[in-house]
Amino acid sequence: MNALEQTILLEPATLAEALQLQADEATRGLPLAGGTDLMVQWESGVRPPPPRALNIKSLPELRELQLDNSTLVIGAGVTHATLRRAPLVCEHAPSLAHAAAEIGGAQIQALGTIGGSIGNASPAGDLAPSLLVADAEVELASVRGARRVPVASFLLGYRKLDLAPDELIVRFHIPVLPPGAREGWRKLGPRAAQAISKVMGSYRGRIENGRIAQFAVALGSVAPTAIRLRGVEQWLIGRAIDSDTLAGAEQRAADEVHPIADIRSTAEYRRWVSGRLVRSFLEQLATS
Amino acid sequence: MKKIIRTWTINGEARTVEIPPMRRLLDVLREDLELKGTKEGCGEGECGACSVLLNGEPVTACLIAAGQVPEGADILTVEGLERTEGGRLLQKLYVEKGAAQCGFCIPGMLIASYAYLQNPDRDNTDHALRDAHAGNICRCTGYVKIVEAVRAAAEQWPKPSPLPSPGGRG
Numbered sequence: 163m164n165a166l167e168q169t170i171l172l173e174p175a176t177l178a179e180a181l182q183l184q185a186d187e188a189t190r191g192l193p194l195a196g197g198t199d200l201m202v203q204w205e206s207g208v209r210p211p212p213p214r215a216l217n218i219k220s221l222p223e224l225r226e227l228q229l230d231n232s233t234l235v236i237g238a239g240v241t242h243a244t245l246r247r248a249p250l251v252c253e254h255a256p257s258l259a260h261a262a263a264e265i266g267g268a269q270i271q272a273l274g275t276i277g278g279s280i281g282n283a284s285p286a287g288d289l290a291p292s293l294l295v296a297d298a299e300v301e302l303a304s305v306r307g308a309r310r311v312p313v314a315s316f317l318l319g320y321r322k323l324d325l326a327p328d329e330l331i332v333r334f335h336i337p338v339l340p341p342g343a344r345e346g347w348r349k350l351g352p353r354a355a356q357a358i359s360k361v362m363g364s365y366r367g368r369i370e371n372g373r374i375a376q377f378a379v380a381l382g383s384v385a386p387t388a389i390r391l392r393g394v395e396q397w398l399i400g401r402a403i404d405s406d407t408l409a410g411a412e413q414r415a416a417d418e419v420h421p422i423a424d425i426r427s428t429a430e431y432r433r434w435v436s437g438r439l440v441r442s443f444l445e446q447l448a449t450s
Numbered sequence: 451m452k453k454i455i456r457t458w459t460i461n462g463e464a465r466t467v468e469i470p471p472m473r474r475l476l477d478v479l480r481e482d483l484e485l486k487g488t489k490e491g492c493g494e495g496e497c498g499a500c501s502v503l504l505n506g507e508p509v510t511a512c513l514i515a516a517g518q519v520p521e522g523a524d525i526l527t528v529e530g531l532e533r534t535e536g537g538r539l540l541q542k543l544y545v546e547k548g549a550a551q552c553g554f555c556i557p558g559m560l561i562a563s564y565a566y567l568q569n570p571d572r573d574n575t576d577h578a579l580r581d582a583h584a585g586n587i588c589r590c591t592g593y594v595k596i597v598e599a600v601r602a603a604a605e606q607w608p609k610p611s612p613l614p615s616p617g618g619r620g
Contacts, residue, residue: 170452171471171517194515201474201513202494215472219518243507267585268562270495272507273514355584356496 166204166211177223177303177332180216184328185305191216193330195224195239196273198266199282218330224277226333229254234336238277243268245276245289254338257347257364258292264347265289267355277331280313283321283387286426290317290388291364292347294380298336304329317387343368343376344450346443350435351426359383360427361435365443369450374398379443383426384419384436391418394440403448411444412437456516458523460485461530471517476500478516479527487528487557491587498586501558502527508565510585526564528557535608536567540599547599551590559586563600567607574604 172191174180183189191214194200203209218224224239227248234254236245245251245262252259265271265279265288279289280300293300293313301310302325313334316324325331339345349362363381367374377398382388394414401407421432457466460483467482479485479502491499493512500511503526504519519525531537540563543549550556566572566582579600580593588596 166472166474167470169472171454171515173471173517194518197513197515197518198495201515205474205493205512211472215515217515217518220520263581266495267498268565268582269498269501269508269510269585270513272504272509273495355581356587 165207169204169211170214172214172216174216174218174221177221177330180218180221180330181303181305181328183216184330187327190214190327193218193281195219195275195278196241196270198270198274199278199284224275224332227251229338230335232338234338236276236334236336238281238331238333239275240277242266242271242274242276242279246271255292255296255336255345256339257295257345257366258289258336260347261288261292261349261362261364264349264354270356276334280316280334281323281325281331283317283323285320285385285387286358286362286383287388288349288359288362288382291362291380291382292345293334293336294388294390295345295364295366295378296336296339297378298334300331301333301335302326302329303332308332310335314390320386339366340368340376342370344447346446348439348442350439358426361421361432361439363436363439363443365440365447367443367447369403369447373400373402374447377447379415379440381415381419381436381439384421384432389419391415391440393418398444403444408441408444412441415440454517456519456521458519458521458525460525461527462533467516469516472515474512475502475504475514475516475519476511479511479525485527485529489554489557491554491558496587497555497558498562499555499558501561501586503561503565506565506568508562508585526561528560531560531564534564536564536603539606539608540564540567540603543599543602544596547595547602549591549595549599555586555588555590559583559588559596562586563596563603566600567603572604576601579604 192212194215204211224237226237242262299310345366351357365379367377416437419436421429423429489499491497495510495513
């Protein structure tokens with residue numbers, strides 16, 4: 163029997179039961195939903211299997227997907243396959259739907275969840291930029307109660323989250339795309355499917371009277387967490403999208419990221435392509 | 451280790467297993483149930499060779515802890531495909547078009563094809579067809595003949611029907 167098979171699988175029937183188990187260090191398990199990252203890490207020995215895993219895959223409370231006034235509410239257990247197809251997501255958070263469609267292939271999309279993608283706390287998690295540009299919040303729950311945190315401050319660092327050991331990620335609150343605004347998503351990697359991104363990102367912006375009235379842009383795999391490029395954003399407000407603006411934004415974006423070199427790409431390429439990504443987002447916004 | 455007992459419908463047949471809950475679904479299928487058609491390629495969810503349909507959705511069986519598969523779940527492996535009209539059509543067209551060479555990826559590839567073709571809202575564009583197979587890696591064919599086989603199958607695909615009972619060849 164291999165090491166992973168020694169792990170105990172806890173099977174709460176409800177969220178309340180799950181939170182009760184997580185409340186006590188002696189009964190707590192490592193939350194397991196789609197398993198697309200954890201099962202690989204445990205099998206390969208990159209991370210040792212935990213003594214207990216908490217099966218949250220079947221919890222009905224984590225499957226919700228609804229529009230609440232101007233906020234899209236998405237349960238942590240919603241899969242990428244659902245995100246890419248759900249009309250509510252395609253209409254109100256199109257870059258999130260687009261990102262979900264380019265994660266893995268159909269098999270990974272059927273398993274992986276939005277909560278797992280954020281909870282895995284990888285800078286290469288493809289869904290984070292779309293949540294960041296929408297100023298989305300994550301809702302956490304424990305027996306002590308629930309709290310909501312902006313995704314931007316939830317992502318503390320490389321593999322580090324503002325998440326207490328007894329808390330579970332329950333749902334995301336995503337402000338919908340406002341009227342007149344546009345979103346986009348783009349990923350750079352060896353191929354669209356399966357490959358982990360070299361650099362990827364999203365934007366949400368709006369043009370008013372020929373000038374940029376609102377612009378949010380976030381990139382992943384260019385820093386310890388996915389990040390908003392606040393300097394570029396501020397510089398762009400009020401400008402018309404002309405060749406000077408494009409060149410200035412490209413340069414500023416390249417300066418604002420702080421990528422590393424790893425097996426997937428070099429720091430130099432990531433820096434250069436970050437600038438080009440922001441330029442392409444602005445060009446797309448200009449044609450809207 | 452406490453084992454669990456689960457009964458699933460596998461290829462139209464009720465099968466009961468007693469297993470450690472963290473055993474991979476792939477190992478349960480291959481070792482406990484001796485359904486060796488499903489292959490292990492990378493074991494990391496990258497290659498798609500271990501694809502099976504779980505409640506109608508294609509998934510990589512190497513990434514699923516068997517304990518996460520609920521009681522009563524419906525699983526279709528490559529062995530079950532030939533009990534379906536669509537599966538037999540796929541088999542015939544893969545052969546006719548020369549879509550299989552070494553064959554190692556084919557059980558997973560057929561599952562991806564079947565999942566794509568069974569979708570009543572299927573998008574018949576080349577992009578959608580390729581996207582539905584993007585999680586399956588083939589190192590022999592260059593994919594062109596696989597795409598040809600699936601495109602031909604799409605034109606003749608039967609109306610969705612439930613899986614016949616075990617032994618049924620109709």
